[in-house]
Amino acid sequence: ALSSNSPFWAGRFTGLKSYRTVVWKPFPRSGIPEIFPAWRDFDAYVQALIKSGSIDNGKKIWWDIRPHPFFNTVEFRVFDMPGSIDNTMAIVALCQALVAKLTRLNNVGLWTPLLSNHFIEENKWHAMRFGLDAEVIDYAQVRRLGMRESISELLDFVDDVVDDLGSRTEINYLRAVLEDQHGTGADQQIAIYRETGNIDDVIKFLMRETMKGIPTEDVDVVRAM
Numbered sequence: 001a002l003s004s005n006s007p008f009w010a011g012r013f014t015g016l017k018s019y020r021t022v023v024w025k026p027f028p029r030s031g032i033p034e035i036f037p038a039w040r041d042f043d044a045y046v047q048a049l050i051k052s053g054s055i056d057n058g059k060k061i062w063w064d065i066r067p068h069p070f071f072n073t074v075e076f077r078v079f080d081m082p083g084s085i086d087n088t089m090a091i092v093a094l095c096q097a098l099v100a101k102l103t104r105l106n107n108v109g110l111w112t113p114l115l116s117n118h119f120i121e122e123n124k125w126h127a128m129r130f131g132l133d134a135e136v137i138d139y140a141q142v143r144r145l146g147m148r149e150s151i152s153e154l155l156d157f158v159d160d161v162v163d164d165l166g167s168r169t170e171i172n173y174l175r176a177v178l179e180d181q182h183g184t185g186a187d188q189q190i191a192i193y194r195e196t197g198n199i200d201d202v203i204k205f206l207m208r209e210t211m212k213g214i215p216t217e218d219v220d221v222v223r224a225m
Contacts, residue, residue: 001147002174003079003091004131005185011199017131017186018080021124024062029055032117032124033063042067074099083185083209086173093170097158100165113140131186132178148178185209 004017016022024030029049036042046058046069055061058069064078076095082088105111119139126134127147134147155171162171177183182191189202 001127001131001134002094002151002177002184003082003087004128004187005080005083005189007186007190008193008199008202013190013193016129017184018128020080021128027062029060030062031064032120033066034117035114039067080185083206084212085214086212087177087185090170090173090177093162093165093167094155094158094174096165097161097167097171098154100161101158104161115139131184152178 001017006018006020007014007016009019009023014022036045046055046061049055049061050057061069062077064076066075066077067073068075079091082091102112116139119137123134123136126136130147132147132151135144136147136150137144138150152175155175159171162168182188185206189205192202192205193199
């Protein structure tokens with residue numbers, strides 16, 4: 001929901017805040033992964049795919065989140081394409097904070113509830129359809145709440161690791177997005193289209209957002225290409 005930025009497809013308004021999620025859905029080995037109890041279980045799955053000729057390496061697994069097969073990292077792939085550098089850095093900071101917080105909990109023998117993929121898929125649908133205006137279900141506590149409230153609680157959850165990571169500015173950026181009626185790229189695109197009725201105006205907005213923060217001399221080089 002925070003990264004939703006593709007309400008249009010082939011020049012037409014889709015009614016979804018993140019149509020890119022729909023485009024990715026038919027791809028094999030995509031979406032929400034099953035739970036692997038340990039690294040060896042994940043590695044056994046990858047090796048089985050390689051030996052059977054389905055893939056040539058683990059990078060051909062395109063789940064929303066996955067262990068990187070070659071680096072000692074967790075790769076987040078669930079997001080839509082951010083439209084600006086600031087938005088990109090803020091989302092990266094949230095991912096980093098999540099990993100740091102969960103690692104800290106794990107180190108002291110604590111954990112968060114594990115949910116069925118069916119529940120996660122339900123909330124994912126609402127996120128890609130309605131973005132920050134969605135209502136989602138907290139299945140751990142069996143309650144329904146707005147997406148903005150849900151994300152705000154997530155930001156509170158990671159707050160105690162943010163300063164150690166040096167990402168307070170980026171997390172505050174996300175809090176500002178939650179407070180803005182047109183906070184996401186999708187919301188901004190839709191607002192422009194409703195005002196002008198011209199998809200070209202949406203494209204120009206996306207270009208400005210992409211170039212924001214880039215040194216002027218680099219912008220001139222791009223324009224000359």
